[in-house]
Amino acid sequence: MQKNNVNRSVWLTILAIIMVVAPFTISGYKVDFLTMLMVNVILAVSFRLITTTGGWSLAHVPMMGAGAYATALISGKLGIPFWFSMPLAGLAAGLTGLAISYPLVRTKDFSFFVASFAAGEAIRLCWIRFKVPFGGHRGLGVPIPELIPGVPALDFAEAIPYYFLTLVVTIICLSLMYRLDNSRIGDSMKAVQSQEALAKSVGINADGYKMLAFFIGSFFAGIAGVLLAHRLWAIEPHQFGFTTTLYLLVWVVFGGSHTFAGPIIGVVVLTILGEVLQPLADWVPMVYGIIIILTLIFLPDGLESLPSRLGSSAGKIWKIRISFGD
């Protein structure tokens, strides 16, 4: 236990140093690539939070969109500074998630998939149909954040300052979700997934916990949406469409959803792979398709289960790398 903790802090420190030094050694394009990677990490981890109660919601990317649209309206139209609009937009996404969870927790299995997909698409259609205030197909513009409103200081239009902004927010989001995952609340959520009837009979309000998971998961997805919107300076409905949802599913299936680290590994490995395969961009969806099929056949619990499958000697090397998630 003690040794594991030491290992973990060593690896986290190395990771932290890399994350701080890296942006100064690579091109602006690559810095933005890392920024988007962190946004996707928040998205995938917040998605896993919902799956710990058993529901693989297909409305999670629209929740990210809800955060992005909320910040576009709050900071763009109302002119409220970024620092206030970020939590407010997260809250708006959380409340949207809470609202759709009310009918969703009353469905099971296949009907849950269909219902969550329908709920997500309904929200996306609202952005397209209601040109006021959502701007229809053309979407909305999003202002560049200011460190102190009205004072020219750090320029968040530049890649590197925005990278550090994202890094700080990502660390805060991940540590909050990590704590939740390891708290009694996280345990109760997993109990609901493990044996819903037993969970109810030992006094756990199963529907209540599912809705709580939707609220918190959507809140953090909303924060990811805020970070995305303020970097792209504009958002449109098609960014939050079903293709993005499929990518999200592939990341989490590939990485595994049993441990906290699983989805992070999935996003990082697949995003870097996608970047390496950039010259073959047209083929990337096919490669993803093959990966998901191979994963489901040979590694049904995801990449995170690889160490225990590789046997003892090889397993140790891997275990150190992913001990973060234990």
Place this chain on the structure above:
Amino acid sequence: MFGVWVIKEALVAILELKGLGKNFGKNVAVNEIEMSVEEGEIRGLIGPNGSGKTTLFNLISGFLKPTRGMIIWQGQEITGLPPHVVTRLGLVRTFQLTALFSEMTVMQNVVISCHLHTGTTLWQQFRHSAETRRKERETEEKALNLLESMGIADRKDEIAAELPHGHQAALGIANALATGPKMILLDEPVGGMNPTETSETMDRIKMLRDRGITVLLVEHDMRAVMTTCDKITCINFGNKIAEGAPQMVCNHREVVEAYLGEEMACSL
């Protein structure tokens, strides 16, 4: 003899069913059941397969809503309340085939079941304050005590699914006990067990009564039922056909015809 009679009169009904019934479409699964369980007794519920025993359990514990009738718990009507609320009122159930949080350890199972008494808010969990940590330690101590009383404390770090059958049953009861119940509904507690496991489990059930917990159990192992229960209720096709002391019920003409068979009745 007289003394025993007086004591029995003084006992109060902890659970009363009044005209309780459930229809699935046109099928009547449970029909106008009248039943009263006294505080501190072990009550057996027997009947052939499909006679409505499990449905009755699901009605009492809130997993199904009754079509008609009332459930009175300690003088308060609880008809139609959701399961987790019924549990909070002190009435908890177990499941057939020992349902457990099977991929978690024995300890984690009981700690989660202690959930009701952990009582920390979302904000406290996020902060992970000293108060939260203290409560978590208390919960773990309480869980360990429960495991000791069930005789499985030495297996606390094993995965629940990997325990032998008898120990899984013990863990199932520990999970139910962790909610701090006044009454436990046990659904086939010795189903599929060998004679040794059966007698161990029945001893644990008697121990529950000694702790002042009322027990209502569904079971097909008639020897276990006859030797453990204070009183037996027999139902068939959703109707109560007999109720009383074990000897009386097992010689009851209708019970013998519907369920036990001539041979079984004589041997008991």
